Amino acid sequence: MYMIVLDDVWKTDCWDELNQVLATNTCGSRIIITTQDESVARHVNEKPLKLNFLSEEKSWELFSKKVFPVERCPTDLEDLGKQMAEKCKGLPLAIVVLAGVLLKKEKTRRWWSKVSSHVSSILTEQTDQCIKILQLSYDNLPDHLKPCFLYFGLFPNDFEIAARKLFRLWIAEGFVQKKDNEKMEEVAEEYLEDLIARNVVQVSKMHVDGTVKACCVHDLLHKICIFKAKEEKFLEVRAFGSSYTLPPNSRRLGLHSSMLNYISSNPASSTLRSMLCFGPDERPLSLEAWKLLYKHFPSLRVFDAWIVGVEVIPNDIHKLLHLRYLTLKSPTAQTLPASISNLWNLQTLVVAAPHIDRPRLNIWKMKELRHLRFHGQLLLPEPPNENDSNNVSINLQTLYCISPDSCTERVFSMLPNLLKLGIHGNLEEHRLSKKFQNFSILNCLQTLKLERDRSCRKLDSLEYVVFPPNLSKLTLVGRQLLEDPMDIFLDNISFFFFFQIS
Incomplete structure (x- = not known):
């Protein structure tokens, strides 16, 4: 034996x-x-025993055994001890490292209170010990997953990242390798699932269908991301108080401090490809700041200014012609410039600007566009020539929200791979005109959102709405249906997964 x-x-x-x-x-x-x-x-073993992160109870049990291997923890230290164990977020390595620090020190409430206030910095001081252990997790990643893991270093510590956003960023960065007939988003999802299975990424939220909605990395693994990323010259992070100067040939920047102060300091970098901004600014990005952006960072491919916000969306935004990923939020912008259609490399565009009223966007020129989200009513022009295959937007998968005026047969016929569609406007008027029968053209559509403009008549019925065959989720916003919609659903949809009224 x-x-x-x-x-x-x-x-x-x-x-x-x-x-x-x-x-x-x-x-x-x-x-x-x-x-x-x-x-x-x-x-x-086909059915291995999976060890999850420790619960608060188990974390405290491990912590107390390591600090007090023989006797019990004094009752006056229990509350502080449990606080420290909880701050380790269930990672046994962090608990053992922190317990090792306390084991050698005086066991008084004064000292433990001081340690409890600085758990993160104490673990950082022990980074050498942790890196030797955790670096194995990184070293044993396949080559295609290493940049995906290091990318988490751009985000602030404890930042919860939407999985779909992460997929789009990875694709824009060129990390995702095309595989057979799979969509790149599906391949990116496989990458994330692999990182989760290797226990270097944590799931923080799930969709109702069991897929990952949001994720994050543990504090210690986040430090590994930054440590290895700087070592490999993969990315730079600038927080409050750090130098604005970037090393030569810097490619990616996570801004955790004021973006306006950073841009105004003239930190030119012609090689910078990505800028993700997380630091709150007192005022949004001005027209003058945009000009500095063009001048100092002409090669930007990824620009995420969602948290910072912008004062205006400039007419010459097409100068950032390499952009693949752009997210903007503006409380004051009045127009969406037509020149944005000249960003031919753009894959993801997200714009939230409540004062931009029914802008027109020529998506037929944006051949690489995969995901478009506009918080309002977007007008699409008719395709230039329905017989010209060059006008087909073969890559577009997400289109939120367009005006019902754009729900024409010609428009939908040019969107053969559309998966998600949002309509915002006068729903009842266009329902009665039978324009929503054109939904039947969208054979790949899985998700449909119908949102009524609050200044218009409420949606009374779903009669004359023809749902596409593969629809699995329908959301109605601001409706007042006078009849039970289930009979219509059963007549129109072969497999209905989720129905939501809000």
């Missing part, structure tokens, strides 16, 4: 070689293998 423990296994070869020389018997022998890689675990 024997028991063998193989700790922190990263490759299946280790098990295969050992398994060849082990005798098959029923004497009660046991082999225990630990690994961070779920694929390795499933290679050994």
Whole structure:
């Protein structure tokens, strides 16, 4: 009889070689293998035991045993001890490292109170010890996942990232490799699931269909991201108090301080490809700041100014001709410039500007566009020539929100791969005109949102609305249906997954 423990296994070869020389018997022998890689675990056993992050109770149990290996924790220190254990967020390594610090120090309430206020900085001081252990997680990632993992370093610590946003950023950065007939978003989702299975990324929210809605990385792994990213010259982060100067050939920048102060400091970098802004500013990006942006960062591909906001969307925004990803929010902008259609490389465009009324956007010129979200009513021109295949927007998957005026047969016929559609405006008028029968053209459509303009008559019925065959989610906003819609759903939809009224 024997028991063998193989700790922190990263490759299946280790098990295969050992398994060849082990005798098959029923004497009660046991082999225990630990690994961070779920694929390795499933290679050994189809139903491995998955160890999740520790609960608050289990975190406290491990913490107290490490700090007090013999006696019990004094009752006057329990509340502070539980606070510190909770701040380790269920990661056993962090708990053990912190407990190791406390084990060697005086066990007084004064000292523990001081430590509790600086848990993050204390763990940072122990980074060398943690890096040696956690770096294995990074070193054993496949090459295609390493940039995806390091990208988390651009975001602030404890930042919850929407999975769909992360997919679009990865695609814009060129991290996602095209695979057979799969959409790049599907490949990106596989990348994220792989990172989760390898326990380097945590799920923070789930969709009702079981897919990941939002994710994050543990504090210690976030430090690994930044440490390795700087070591490999992959990204830079600028927080309050740090130098504005960027190293030569910097490619990506996470701004956790004032964006206006940063741009005004003239930190020119012709090689910078990505700028993600997280620091709150007292005022939004002005026209003068836009000019500095063109001048100092002409090669930008990714520009996320959602949190900062912009004062105006300039007419010459097309000067940032390399843009692939652009998100803007403006409380004051009055127009959406037509020149935005000249951003031919743009894949994702998100604009929220309540004072821009029914702007017209020529999406037929934007051949790379995959996801378009406008918070309002967007007008689409008719395609130039319905017989010209060059006008088909083959990449467009998300289109929120367009005016009902744009729900024409010609427009929808040019959107063969559209998955998500939002309509905002006078729904009842266009329902009666039978324009919503054109939805039937959208064979790939899965999600439809109908939102009434509050100044218009309420939507009374879904009669004359023909739903596409693959629709799985319908959301109605600001409706007042006078009849039960289920009969219409059953007549129109072969498989209905989710219906929401708000």
